[in-house]
Amino acid sequence: MTGDTGSGPARPAVTYWCETLLIDGAPTPGVRLEAGADGRITRVTQRSAPLPGDVRLGTVLPGMANAHSHAFHRALRGRTHAGGGDFWQWREAMYQVAGLLDPELYFELARAVFAEMLASGYTAVGEFHYLHHRSDGTPYPHRHAMELALARAARAVGIRLVLLDTLYLSGGIRKPLAPEQRAFGDGSASAWLERWQTLRTRVADDPEVKIGLGAALHSVRAVPPEALREALAGLPPTVPVHIHLSEQPQENADCRAAYGTTPTGLLASLAGLSPRLSVVHATHLSDADVALLGASEVTVVMCPTTEADLGDGIGPALRLHRAGARIALGSDQNAVVDPFLEMRGLEAGERLASGKRGRFTPAELLAAATDNGYFCLGLGAHRLRPGELCDLVEVATDTVRTLGSAPAQLPLTATSADVRRVIVHGRVVADSGRLVAWDGTAGHRPEELLRSALAALEPAPAPAPAPAPAPAPGGRP
């Protein structure tokens, strides 16, 4: 992990008084949280009264992490759900959108999607980014134009961004990139590492907005074993690494046919399993895979709303948790941007598969959305202790959805519509669905930003037909 998570221009310390604060999932009354000018918590005082000058909040949760996002997939929301098909057909539509994006459109779309995340209670996002180059695979004149577009988008709205720059080399195991995948590729692991290192110098000097650089290896489909090994060895050991894993049975079958083992087994053989690794989806696993991932203390990023939408299947989240893995959550394709629905989807999948209730406790669901997500993005612990980042979400408890809920059970009843003030780096950045703090977007709602971004992606209207020639005098023969 590199990049700024701390010092910015000097600004005053601020103290938040929370009527109720969920600490480790337990409602705690009357908590004063003091945030330093560096955006971190300096002191936590429980069971105290508010003091003059405190910013008074109601019921507050730790800020939530969206540990797996592809922001541009948002353009497909509401357009792919009627036609049937599966993941592979959905992917064709996704490639069409990817082909339309240049740095300016990518910025506009990502800014709108990050704004929606922020207003929904996500205070940090791990953007799994592979749209590196022009659609024919050639670099942009500024080689980091697409990456810096994401950084600008995050800066514009005030969300904490960990840019997971992605290695993507092949169109399937032992298959070259398809024409529509050329924008994703760097040609080799060494070329990607070189680009990653130079990008690191570009994003590490952002003083105010919290932008960090992590890494991603797309999948065993898109990165051959020797390149996986080279990339893992070439990255600094503290950098978080994410990878898509066993989302589809076809990936497992292809991997077994080529390498005689599962994707998890392949990563294990490359010494790739460790607490710095996050595997995304992990839907179709063998018992041995579950044991390996748990024993290695990886984080498993489940994306329940996406996995349900694409018909991927239900991953063995509880078994992974019991085996020793951390569970985090991501919105992935962004057809849904709502951390509460991801928490609910995680638990719902377990209940539907087992026929039993209460598989994860509400506190465990909240930890998946908060502490585990921050950890897997390289942002450290997020349990509201002194020294940790001051990222908070206020949730209304008097709405038609939440009225009567015990605060500890809000993960199972609230939605993003109940989010009020959102605090990142000790500063209020959104309030009741509106951005409040950042450059040029203050006062705007996410949908206002989204409208122009989506309009820019619409195909140009067909030219109007030429007017019919005027009938010859005298009419038809």
Ligand SMILES: [Zn+2]
């Ligand atoms: Zn993904």
